[in-house]
Amino acid sequence: MFIKNVSKEICSGLSELLFPSICVVCNDLLIGPESGLCAICKHNMPYSPWHFNDQNPIVKALWGRSIITAGFHLLSYRKGSIASRVLHSIKYENQTILAENLGRNIGLRLKNSAILDNLDGVVAVPMHPKKLKFRGYNQAAVIGEGIADVIGKPLLKDLLVQSRHTQTQTLKGRVGRIENTGDKYQWNVNFSSTSLQHILLVDDVMTTGSTLQAAEYAIRRVYEAENLQVSIATLAYVF
Numbered sequence: 001m002f003i004k005n006v007s008k009e010i011c012s013g014l015s016e017l018l019f020p021s022i023c024v025v026c027n028d029l030l031i032g033p034e035s036g037l038c039a040i041c042k043h044n045m046p047y048s049p050w051h052f053n054d055q056n057p058i059v060k061a062l063w064g065r066s067i068i069t070a071g072f073h074l075l076s077y078r079k080g081s082i083a084s085r086v087l088h089s090i091k092y093e094n095q096t097i098l099a100e101n102l103g104r105n106i107g108l109r110l111k112n113s114a115i116l117d118n119l120d121g122v123v124a125v126p127m128h129p130k131k132l133k134f135r136g137y138n139q140a141a142v143i144g145e146g147i148a149d150v151i152g153k154p155l156l157k158d159l160l161v162q163s164r165h166t167q168t169q170t171l172k173g174r175v176g177r178i179e180n181t182g183d184k185y186q187w188n189v190n191f192s193s194t195s196l197q198h199i200l201l202v203d204d205v206m207t208t209g210s211t212l213q214a215a216e217y218a219i220r221r222v223y224e225a226e227n228l229q230v231s232i233a234t235l236a237y238v239f
């Protein structure tokens, strides 16, 4: 056992020497327990001043389109900012530990909110299986895992499914995104009889809100009669 542990430490040390961990924003070497972001970039991130409530800008942006109880976004996203670099890294560069840590950060800010008293669990905006196979992970689900763990509620996996493969949103204009997401998600029929009061929908970033609107719409088609509450949380909001 001793030899096994020593070998493991040597391998880990060698790997760190050959492939040192660097900050996804400034490329500085990371020290100790830092993962993905150095302490300085972490400190300098554009944290949103808005709280988790019905006046949060991500809720206001959905007024007249979705019925949202409360919303929260951790970062204010602007092109070329630290937030955009962080988003890119968790979406395309396998920064899953960073995504989960940021989810935990969101969880800490929501943890003591009375809004979550009747919460049943966290639902991540799903990724189409083809895209999931290509990417290897759904960043919204990883963020959702971090949130769920901290607030002590389950991540309700597979409740929502993506109903068809749509063109990647980064290739479309703002109007195209709104038009193309009406029937994008469906509630998994295996869970249609599940009784729920309140769920927290999670995504990595909100731009026009069309993705979260489509997810909320899919839920309402099943749960409208039961007056289900839907709240939302995102890592970033594009102003």
Ligand SMILES: [Zn+2]
Pocket (backbone or CB within 6 Å): 023, 024, 025, 026, 027, 028, 037, 038, 039, 040, 041, 042
């Ligand atoms: Zn840095």
